[in-house]
Amino acid sequence: MASRKSAWCALAALTAGVAVAVHAPSAHAAGLSPFDVAGRGATVPFVELEAEKAAHNGTSTGTDRTYGKLSSEASGREAVTLDAAGEYVEFTLTKPANAVTFRYSIPDSANGAGRDATIDLRTGSTLIKTVPVTSKYSWYYGYYPFTNNPGDPLPHHFYDEARALFGTTYQAGTKIRLQVSSTAQSPSFTVDLADFELVPDPIAKPANAIDVVADYGADPSGATDSTAKFQAAVNAGASSGRVVYVPRGTFTLYSHVIVDRVTLAGAGPWYSVLGGRHPTQRNLAAGLYGKYVGEGGPSQNVVVRDLAVIGDIRERVDEHQVNAFGGAMSNSAIDNVWMQHTKVGAWMDGPMDRFTIRNSRILDQTADGVNFHIGVTNSTVTNTFVRNTGDDALAMWAENVPNVGNSFTRNTIVAPILANHLVSYGGRDITMTDNVVSESVSNGGGIHVGNRYPGVNGATAVAGTWTLARNTLIRAGNSDYNWNFGIGALWFWGDSAPITGATINVTDTDILDSSYAGIQWIGNQTSGLNLTNVTIAGAGTFALQAQAPASARFTNVRASGIAQAQTVYNCAGAGLQIADGGGNSGWSTANSYCGPWPAPQWNNGTTTPPTTPPTTPPTTPPTTPPAGNLAAGRPASATSQVDVYVPANATDGNPNSYWESSNGSFPQSITVDLGQNRSVARLVLKLPPASAWATRTQTLSVLGSTNGSSFTTLKSSSGYVFDPAGANTATVTFPASTARYVRLTFTGNTGWPAGQLSEFEVHSS
Incomplete structure (x- = not known):
């Protein structure tokens, strides 16, 4: 926080x-690396x-x-x-x-x-x-x-x-x-x-884009303040519907640039860098902010992609808004952005809806990596790498207004210096899936569910159905210097209110080489907890640590390498009620202890990840397409979009999200950047699989480019049938060609007068 x-x-x-x-x-x-875990965590370059x-x-x-x-x-x-x-x-x-x-x-x-x-x-x-x-x-x-x-x-x-x-x-x-x-x-x-x-070449300026340097005089050397020039360019992009392009350079911003209904695109996060701080007003610094609610916000339909925000924040002052991103943004996305040396990567103050951070890096923050604060709904952080935050890495805080339907999926998080890797303070229907975390340092654990902090009680408390699935926690949990006892890798704290208003399902989760306990309860009562197919392989103290009443159902919860002979620390007595769903081993509430805290014994965990495949099928579609898809998670751009149906939806691995172009205005194109020249020979194109998407034929051609400016035809225009009986999928094949950029140009659609695409897969064979 x-x-x-x-x-x-x-x-x-x-x-x-x-x-x-x-x-x-x-x-x-x-020691096990977070990158040793196949199929979970972020796909990093x-x-x-x-x-x-x-x-x-x-x-x-x-x-x-x-x-x-x-x-x-x-x-x-x-x-x-x-x-x-x-x-x-x-x-x-x-x-x-x-x-x-x-x-x-x-x-x-x-x-x-x-x-x-x-x-x-x-x-x-x-x-x-x-x-x-x-x-x-x-x-x-x-x-x-x-x-x-x-x-x-x-x-x-x-x-x-x-x-x-x-x-x-x-x-x-x-x-x-x-x-x-x-x-x-x-x-x-x-x-x-x-x-x-292997950093790809700079991304060229999109056709018809506004150039912050050529058109508005921003200084790519960073020698002068370019805040006003960036703001003018962004305003022009918003009013004209044109992309605003940030070319190669290091740009000094003395204050925030306010973004609303605009796409701000760089040449890549190694090339287009925003930074700087006001020389005398130290509470002003580089950042891209949406409009706050009450000040005309939230901003809408913002896309920021392919750039870096590398600040100059050297201290933590919580009142200062010196974050890479902030304010409120609905129906918006941050894609392929590098955030470093700011206070928080993205501190988002709602109410706001449908905000996404994806394919990004968040490094070396003085406080949180991301915090969804006050009424943030249906928002996500996915396929993002986070390391060395000064506080919670990825957090949600439902202060006074409920957070609902948010998710943290397929992220890799290393060494938050204080507090937790993944946490939601209050919230309803929260999802944390397919993440890998390692190295808790102090005052927190790998995953935390809490009713804590101001404004988290009653309607904002933990509620609904929570899904914590297919996560791997490595060397998580650590000591709290206020308490002088260990914190569990997975822990529950009913502080301001008991955690009794939700069903919390923890499935197919690996808790490896925990610094203290594997699982902990503290504060007021926790109930509604179901653990299924959970491995605790190595714990510096106990498998379970109950300092508060808790009721849960455990099925196939297997523990090994527990440092203490008594596997359960239980000072809740009969208040710890665990229903046996079968298949449990390596721990027992009958083998419990309540007394002085033992010194932890480290390095009890496995050096290889568990190999047993999960027995519970995913309850949500993966956000990363299967291996072999060269377009998985790659940046996508288009000639137009409607509302929240942005081009990046076509490469996010979720078959239910989709891109849609402007209506009644063919031709329309969508282009994916593969990051480097690759051999391409086959496309798999999809629409959402729901039967509501009636059969339609889309007429399109396939083009390729090695430089992003000159394109050649890889497959001439033809009609492709998308039929829900066939999973609304069409396959396009053509002779193998070399391309970094692959483009589809749509000229017709019998089901809707626009180009539509849920998944844009590119394969080499």
Whole structure:
């Protein structure tokens, strides 16, 4: 939470040691990576390599999970420290790459203002690039609200991330080093990991688009404030219905740009970068905001895609609206956007409806990654990668107005420094499915359901049917420095009200190597809970931790690697009522304990993901199309759209969402960007499978392009029948061709006077 979040303010004694390097060879621990879990989590464009598993001549940080240690915040709970000139971590590429993002920590300056340094990227003896690094966006101190004063206790939030384009493509097998050339600027450099990727060429300006530089004079060098020029361009795009294009450049914005009924599209998140902060009014900074309710909002039909918002926020002040995205946006989407160094990636204040964040990266925030706050409905975050947030990674907070029908699906989340990976404070009919999370650090767990915080009670409390399915929680749960006891990887807190007004179904879920308990209840009573096909493989303390009455039905809940001989911590006595649905093992309420808290014993979990396939079929369609579809999750654009039926619906993997063009105005086109040139030979085109979609014939042609500007015909115009008896699917085949951009041009539709498409699959054979 990033606004009025005062619950962490209570002080409690905690002895936290300062991170000390362990001067021994790295153990190269084989801890499970979130990217080891097939079929769950975000589909990301990079390959992640851990420093401790790479060749290096540095020193391991060790694998301690204690708050305040460098290892506690590291991915996999281990990193490598380099503290002499010539020391390095050397990664071997497993796929071609022309860019890297690496996670690192350098010591803070004595006054807490931050230190600047550089580290070399090399291949062998050849210098690729010298990359700036800094501690300005890391190192916080004390209890919430945190300070930048090194004299305060509890240093934390040690890591930051830097990215660099190589300028050339290196092939698989190439060895890339992060190497220290001097310790004059910083006495040490700790390297956690590196994400290598093949960044595609910049996306060309769409036809007839407004160019913020060429048409409105925005400064791509970042030397001057371009806020007013961006706002003028966005306003012109809204009034004319034209896309607003942000070309390659770094643009300084001293304040928010208000977006409404407009598409703002960049050349790609590695090329089109928005940033900046007002030099004197520090509560003003770069951000793209919808109109607030009461100020003409919510904004409608906004699309922001293919750009980055990389801010300059170095502290946490909850009253400051210095987020990458904010305000209220209905029927809107954020697609393929990189958010970094802002307070919150997207703090959305409703009421608002049908808002989507997808295919994005949210890194290094001072507070939440995303928060759906106040009456946000039917909204989602999907296929998004989140790492190193300062508070909850993905959150919903139903303050005073119910949140209804929201979902977090197919996301990968690593190391929120405070609080939870996935959480909803109140809300009705909430879904969290197919996510992978790892590394809780403090005061939170992997998935949290809570009646907590102001305005969460009565009509806004947990209600309806909740679906928590096919999630994997790795090294989740940790200590709370207020309470001095562990928090479960999956936990329920009826704080402001008992959690008794909902049916909560947890199915096909893996809880792996939990730092403390696997599942926890605290506060007031929890009921209506059903756990089916849940694996608890490794727990630092207990399988179950009941500090409040709870009633649940457990079916096929299997535990192993539980550190304590007594598998259940039960201080609720007879208030813990678990109905046995059969198939349970490795835990027993008869084998319980209530007493002093034991010290956790870590690394009890599996080093490989469970291989047993889920026995419960998905209750919602997957948001990522099956393997082999080159268009899965890729950006899509169109000559027009109607209402919420945006082009991205055709590549989101959900057969029930669809794109629709303007009515009565053929020809109309939809184009998917595959990210790089690929061999293409077959399309699978779909409409929603419901029988209400009567049989229709759509007349269309297929075109391809390698550069986004000149297209050739891959398949001449022909009619294709979409029949609900055949799942409303049509297949188009043509001789194999090379294309990055694949376009469909519609010239007729017997069922509706517009182009319509639910899924636009592109295959190589």
